[in-house]
Amino acid sequence: MFEAVAFYLFAFLTIAMFYIVVTTKQALYALTALAAGMIFISAFFFILGADFLGAIQIIVYTGAVMALYAFGMMFFDTTRDVKEKQGNKFIIVGLSTLAAILVVVIFAAPMVSENVVALYPIVEGVGNTQEVGVVLFTKYLIPFELAAVMLLVAMIAGIVLAGKKMDLSLTLMNSEEIEEAKKQKNKKVLS
């Protein structure tokens, strides 16, 4: 019963929050609602016994991602009302409603799933984090390491793109201009 109540409560909340995210005109509201929605989602994770995931959700999303977005928002100065010209709303609403209905129709039907065998079964009495750790560092070691590479890539990308070196474009300058710029700056910016 508790589970049901919690499910419906949080389901309502997440849907509401995310609805606000996609509809509000206030970017700040959107950001806040998104953060709230993320937290509510972590609630599901806890309900479902995925404690580690829930924690990660809060830390990564609400902590890191949202902070990044917040910084971004300040940078882009989108705290004011967001003006968005809308084209044909019918397409948007129609398409998404259709998509939702279709998938819901399918999922409303029972799933057979007979031969499902848990490859990495959840063991009773062992903490979720521990289990996750074991699987992550055996089976999913490679993706884990690759994820590290990916984060490195993202980091480099972020640095490169947001860095000062991008302010001057060598692509658009002809060789004389480049020489000129080199003299002025005399930095490794223009290696």
Place this chain on the structure above:
Amino acid sequence: MEKFLYIALFAPLVSSLFAALFTTTKKKTFVGIIASLLIFTAFASSSVLLAHILNNGAPIHVEMMTWMATGDLYIPFGFVVDQVSVTMMMVVTLVSTIVHIYSIGYMDHDKSFNRFFAWLSAFVFSMMILVMSDNYAGLFIGWEGVGLCSWGLIGFWFHKESATWAANEAFIMNRIADLGMLIGIFLVYWNTGTLQYDGAFEAFKTLDTATLTWIGIFLFIGAMGKSAQFPLHTWLADAMEGPTPVSALIHAATMVTAGVYLVIRSNELYDLIPHVGLFIASLGAFVALFAASMALVNRDMKRIIAYSTLSQLGYMFAAAGLGAYWVALFHLMAHAFFKALLFLGAGNVMHAMHDELDPFKMGGLKKVMKGTFIMMTLASVALAGIFPLAGFFSKDAILEAAFVEHHYIIYSVLLFTAGLTAFYSFRLVALIFHGEERYKLFGIHPHEAYKFMLVAMSPLLILAIIAGAMKGTYYEMVISVLPETEYHIHSHLVYWVMTIGTQLFVIGAVVYAYKKYADWKSVPDGSSDVEQSFMYKLLYNQYYIPYAYEEYIVKPYREISEIFWTKVDMKVVDATVDGIAGIIYGTGEKTRDMQSGNLSTMLKWMVAGTVALLSLAVVFGLAARNSDEIVAILSALGVM
């Protein structure tokens, strides 16, 4: 003897090539002389061959080399000199020699003198091939060759629009007939397996009548074109645009008789299909009358003679169609002599009159052109068939044949035509040579032709007079090849009545013509009652047949061609191709807006694509899940 055969055959070719070397240079008289000599050589060789044939009668048959050989088809260049072909060879070479010599004078002032001889000799060569070939394909070579040379010679004065038009008309009309000929040849080949005369004739005997009939008809269609039989006759009158020697040689003596020759040559075929023969005879008789009627009123000297030729060809076909091949051939020969003479005489007149052709503008020329006057008069007498000139013997034989074969309609048509022939021939003579000197009105100073031209014509004159005497010898000779059909009217009385009656009829026509035209005074201007009458107009306009051809065949052809090009080819066929390309391109052009460059649109496309897939998935999934029910419903509805 083969040597002579080759000489007769190739001397004209040598002559032609020799003359052709000088086509682009100035006039050189020696070209004409050498050409004439070479043609004379051919004539001499032909004479030797004739003598040979007359002596022992063994035909000479040679096979020079293979022409085409593929599959079962084998066509050699084979030549045969037998009684029929040697007769033709004699006619051809003789008339050619004379015409060549004559032309040296006639073409004296023409800057394309050399070219003329090249063409003329080439024509002789083609004609020799035509008559000497021992198979249908070889005959076809000559057949087309003479057509080509005829084209070149009719259009000899190619700066004249009318001449080139006439040349093309002649060529194309002949081509129509040649198609028939070609089909005939195909039929012969596929039914007999060979195109050699002897082999094919042998095989004809085993074929059924239907096939033979078709063969006969198609070959005759070929003959119709070359011999200008109705309805392919219009080109012959127009062909008079060519130089007069050409008319004499090609359009009177030789080429136009090729059709007759073909029928005679294929006598073994036509003997097997008398009904086709009858058709040929009927058509011949019709053409004889038809052409003669047009000659009655025409005001163009050469055209009158051309219609007369046409008419005489009709006689020949009538004879050949009735199985009297030797008679046809005999008339062919005799006709060649006097008609060539007539034409050459007309050439003299033309020269004298500075190319004036309307006899009404002449008159009284006998004073200045005595020689020509005599020759033309005698030729006309021969043409009219008055005893004892050549025409009498040949034409009379045709009438007899028609009578004996009980084709009285043909007989009476031919008889009537004989009268017409006499009338128009002497109408011409009378208008040209008698009466007042109307040409003075036009400031023309006529003069007689060169002497040597008249001398050159003289053999023809002699032959026109005496050819009848050769009938017996000739008959003896050709019956070894042609069917032996002697036409004897059983009752002597009937024979004499007929002969004398005919003669009287003809002479009456001559007298009438003289009476009417001998002292003609003025040049008609189209206002007289006669000229206003319907019949006159009908005849003068050649029964409106050229008009009809122009109006209902040539023009529509041109217009349809134009439509085919501008409408069908450009607007339908090509436009379809371009249209398909255009549709592809246009679709690209129209739908490229899908790439609006706006990210939002792009995302919508992605979602839309997914949703579309999803809908299909759901439809399919539901259908799969409920397939039993669906089948049940469908079967209940009677769909499945």
Place this chain on the structure above:
Amino acid sequence: MLAPINVSLESLNLMTLAPMLIPVVGALLILVVDLFKGGLHKSLYVVISLLFLFMDFVALVDSSEIFSQSGITLGVFNLMLIDGLAILSQFIIVIASMLFIPLAMTHKRFHEFSYPEFFALFLFMIAGFQFMVATDNLILVFVGLETSSLALYTLIAMHNRDKSFEAAVKYFTMGALAAGFYSFGSMVFYALTGSVEIHQIAAILGANGYADIGYVLVAITFLLASFAFKLSIVPFHTWAPDVYEGASASMAGYMSIVPKIAAFVVAMRLFEFLIHSGVVWLEVILYAFVVITMTAANMWALVQTDVKRMLAYSSISHAGFVMAAILIGTTQANTALFFYWVLFSFTNLGSFSMLWMSRQKHLPDHQSSDHSYDKFAGMIKTAPVAALIMGLFMLSLAGLPPFALFWGKLYMISSAVTGGYTVLALIMALNSAIAGYYYLKLVVYMFMKEPVMGNDGQVYVSNATLALKTIIGIAAIGTIFAFVAINPILEFITAFVYNSGY
């Protein structure tokens, strides 16, 4: 408590990781070098990258030998899967990358190549692709895909002009949506089978007899959408022309080859078993995708005024053409896919390199875009050799024998014929004819028009260096003399594909 886990090092088969690790090490090395001494000339990084790629290549040769001896190899907790597809696609990836990287040595300076990070990201990207193709675990595929994609977005943006940012943003945003689709699709499969490994999914679905066909279709739909995005299948292609236009020509050429072969391999692993299990729906959809993509992209390519954009659409069309292989699903078809792509790599890289060589920084007045058609007008008069080579690439792309791509088309259409897809074969053939038009358009401009006033032909080689010329030379030779190498390549690919069970 969990039992301790004992894993023997041999069972991990760490050798399977070697090809992927080499570029990662290379990338790190570049970063470290830059850390110690900045401002070094780009040639250093080009050569380092080449060296590592070469090592990668050697490692691949090594694994291919292992494969030909012992067949499919699993490694590292059965996560890595070294089969023929993986090896072949990695070969294409590495070779295409080796051909690409010298294109950085341009005569003019462009922004991205002054960053050592460019080369590091490039190598990371290669590693990402390699991981993506060398596994059948959807998670690893996803992570590999994202690693490479994120690096690629950055590489595009680093060209540093408005259009490249626009391109990167567009690509990125749509990529994010595609990532959402991918995860959703994987989720449905996971929900259905409790597994994220493709062979496992196949096995369980097969055991169930596809009872939940509706769910399967939903899963396919989303996965298909995400791969259709990657492979630029109409209507998921909309990013491609813009991104190709925004990116530098060399990068565009690279993008038309490497990411797609990686996506093709995954698509092959994912969809092939479904096709073979008789999922009619998928067949129909793929059929429609193939036909629409080929035809529509061709139509759009017809109306382009910029050569690069035209080539972008042409790449879309080629991708649609190759997609047919997955639909047909026979060994011959799968062979044809790789075969086609090998030949396509040479030709397409060659033609994009030609554009790259003629890249100007400032457009003259008559030129509306970087590589508009009239830029090439009368090229035969001013730069005959370049015109000949460009014409050669165009004819090869059009599928004119005996140039490289003809053999690919031949084999691909043959596989359609063999697979019983007659109508498809005809459509493919006729589409090649439509495509002929736009390739020909460039040929027409180059060979049959008069050059624009003042064009002395310098523009076509303004960016040329020995490195670029070498690459173009290699591509040209590969294009012309492809017929010599057809047989060994074909036999090699056939053996690998067949032994992988495809």
Place this chain on the structure above:
Amino acid sequence: MLDHILSILIFFPALAAIFGFMIQKDAIRAYGVSVAAIEFGLSLWLWFAFDGNVSGMQFMENLPLVPSFGINYILGVDGISLFIIVLAAFFTMIGIASLTDTPNEKNMIITLLFLQMTMVGVFAALDAIVFYVFWELSLVPMLYIIGAWGGPLRIYASVKFFLYTFAGSLVMLVGMLFMAYFYYQATGVWSFAILDWYRLILPENLQLWLFAAFFVGFAIKVPMFPFHTWLPYAHGQAPTIGSVILAAILLKMGTYAFIRFSLPLFPDASAFFMVPIAIIAIIMIIYTAMVAYAQKDVKQVVAYSSISHMGVIILGTFALNVEGISGSIFLMIAHGVVSGALFLLVGVIYDRRHTKMMDQFGGIAHVMPRYATIFGIMLMASVGMPLTINFVGEFLSLLGFYQQSHILTLLAGTAIIVGAIYMLAAYKKLFFGEVTKEENKNLKDVNKRELLALIPLSIITIWLGIYPKPVLEPINNSVEAVVQLMHNKATSDLAKERIPNLVEEVVVITKTSVQEVH
């Protein structure tokens, strides 16, 4: 060397073309002529060495190219292809020798040499893919020739030419792949070798489809109605040399391919489609002849006349008997010579007046008598005058088809009428009448360089018209083999009936030879 003469014939010009890039501009014509002359000499040697009594392939070469997919570099000639190869070499030679007024001469000559490679390749190839390679490759030089040296609409014309043919041949390629697949199914081995395919007897319904696929490719190339509209554009815009080669050789690829592929591979389908194709051929003959008559541009007249003549060739081919097929092959050569010459002739006045509109001329026989003569000879050859080369071919083609259908042959025979109409009309417009235009009064007659090309053509025209045997005999032998093969392979009654059986004769021959041996 004789063992590889075909490869040499194919690749010698290509190699020479590559070396040609190094030649100075002034010397390039001499170089081109010498290369083409050597090539022509080689082709004559090939003819000399060719054994006309053997019906099968000679000078076979076989080199594995893609053995795993059954593609091999197989070459060979028989009587069917031999003469077209010689003709191609010949026309390239005189084409280069008589080049006039060409900017960028060097490019032109190099292109022509490449074109020669592809032409020889098409006719020597005995592997479908190799054939296809050369078939397609031949489009490129032609595209360039039309597009770079053509008239005002040259780009449209060249692109249309290329795409149209390209589209058709791609369909044909699908057909070839099918064929190879059937061979694979039957034998378990891939093969694209034509001689291997000959051994395959296909069920009739498959034959029909495959025939249709091949037909599309060939019909566009020929070009057959209604796929012909690229041709007038191509000819109308192409420079003289382009038209000459296009008409003389390239069009023959289509008809040659019918004989090489369609007939022996699909005898039943050939018999089945005989009547429809004959009807198309007749439409080609009559309709295009009428369209030709309506033309105002003399080159278009010749272009449309080509289509009309190709109709006769098609008809002969589908006579399915020895006479017809031999005739059609002979007519290919004949039409090559004659139409090539006619295009050269049109080029002569175009060079002088830079117009091809007939109303701009008239009476030029007065000022250019030699030209008029040669034109006249070719005109007469074109209308099928006996003792010219065309007649032999046309006669045999029609004769052959007459066995199959009387009425259709009668209709097709109108070729000789309608052909005469447009040709004579055009001749009249050009040459006859008074010289009305001032510019035409001082036109120079054909010069030596032009005569260099035209005289040999005239000689061939007449020589082969009088004595076709040296060409016809080898053709005949090879065609007999083809017809026998078709008869043996035919399964349907219709085909058995339409394709004659020559085997009795063959048996007789073998018997006699056996007797001779003993």
Place this chain on the structure above:
Amino acid sequence: MEIGLNHYLVLSTILFAIGLVGVMKRKNLLLLFFATEILLNSVNIAFAAISHYYGDLTGQMFAFFVIAIAASEVAVGLGLLIVWFKRHGNIDLDSMTSMRG
């Protein structure tokens, strides 16, 4: 009332659809990125639910990596936005239409 897997799946789908709406509707790129986050998050719920009901950890693993990916995307995405913003002063995607057709 028992909460089954289907409930979670339906919830996930609804959230996914909301995300799609956002993706299609938003013109401000930053807000558009929010929507993509929603997409990934909605899937995560489903993964966790499946993992729970099947008693299998793989789903959680997948969700884990999805989170990592989402985080990386944010970094790159924001980087791109910053560059764009520096030059154009806006992050409105309607302004990015220099390439079309």
